[in-house]
Amino acid sequence: MTIAGIELLPTAGTIALGLVGVALFLAALRLFRGPALADRVVALELIASLMVGAIAVISIVGEQPILIDVAIALALVGFLGAVAFARYMEKGTTATRTFDDPEED
């Protein structure tokens, strides 16, 4: 579809890729600034979500429908990473915890 001599979808896709690039930069800013470990994990989680969206846009711009499999795999890895990080944060900070508690899991 063409409007005023401009291919609509490639233009929209290019603009969208620019916007997602800015979003990735902002997320990386939060990743570097922190301040807490949780902030960095939030930023990493956001970067995973942003990459899923970016891959979807790239698959449209590049006419490669197969790339959606990459998006699915990345979403899966991002979820597993978030869960693993959350477990690590939760268990890694309980060094003072009493392990002789009989009701402990």
Place this chain on the structure above:
Amino acid sequence: MLDLLASVLVLLGALLMLLAAVGVVRMPDVYTRMQASTKAASLGAGTALLAVAFHFPEASVVVRAVLAIGFIFLTAPISAHMIVRAAYFMGVPLWERSTVDDLEGRYDHAAHRLASPAWVQSSRGEQSGDG
């Protein structure tokens, strides 16, 4: 027509993802950052995947796009909850202007356990009898 729809969806998704990143940079503490990033970013990624489904109207692509959207909407709240829960247990402070902390006084750092304070449990026991 499908191209127009896909273009609008792609731009909307990119704007939502940008909004999520701005929220993550601008929000004052972990908890507000998480709620800004999770919802906006998963909606943005879902919108972009929907655009893929509209741009390639073949059964295999559409099914995969819908599966990916379902997976994202299913897992994003879970991972957000787990990360923020771990942050709360680590003692990451709330924003100083936050007004409500429903878990205040209910988390035992030493035993790593959430429970109602003693006065809530005792009054509940008196009212209902089953604790």
